[in-house]
Amino acid sequence: MNGPERRGTRRVWAGPALLLVAGAGAATGQVVQGRPGAAAVLLAAFALLAALISPLVFPRSIGALEARRRSAVDGRPVVFWRPGCTYCLRMRVRLGRGARRLYWVDIWRDGDGAALVRAANDGNETVPTVLVAGRPYTNPDPAWVREQLSSSG
Structure with missing residues (x-):
């Protein structure tokens, strides 16, 4: 994979990766506060959003x-x-x-x-x-x- 293709791949996955990191952070906050159910729902929602904006659905x-x-x-x-x-x-x-x-x-x-x-x-x-x-x-x-x-x- 050459330079432009590699940059394109990073660009394509940057948004979904950021959503997953943000979701993991938000879920961790919920776990620390003693709400593991809310953490699971929050993480699932962020993962769904990440999948929707990724190339996976196309x-x-x-x-x-x-x-x-x-x-x-x-x-x-x-x-x-x-x-x-x-x-x-x-x-x-x-x-x-x-x-x-x-x-x-x-x-x-x-x-x-x-x-x-x-x-x-x-x-x-x-x-x-x-x-x-x-x-x-x-x-x-x-x-x-x-x-x-x-x-x-």
Whole structure:
């Protein structure tokens, strides 16, 4: 793993790791005060939040160039996303099982993907940005994305 990929990996996991550390600290405070039940609930809540903002709830990311190549072959949309993005999480959840049929590009791990998103959004890394038939759409409705997936065959 080269330097930029390593930095991207650290960046992706920094938020979830901080949530787990904060949760452990808060839970420790509850244990010290004699409330182990509250500590367990608090730790579970922080762990759930950490999982939700981590890459774990998203399908495996691929590079932007590979995603665009595959999309050109089979017509499936490409979703550019980043961990911690509530709009990306909303899209992922609302797409349900169909999300696994899309091509997902984590812009924090893929410089080409980040550049494409910036080019489509006036220099901003606004996600989710969905590429359909080579055309970018910024933060589209998940129902619309589902329709595009259905029409791609």
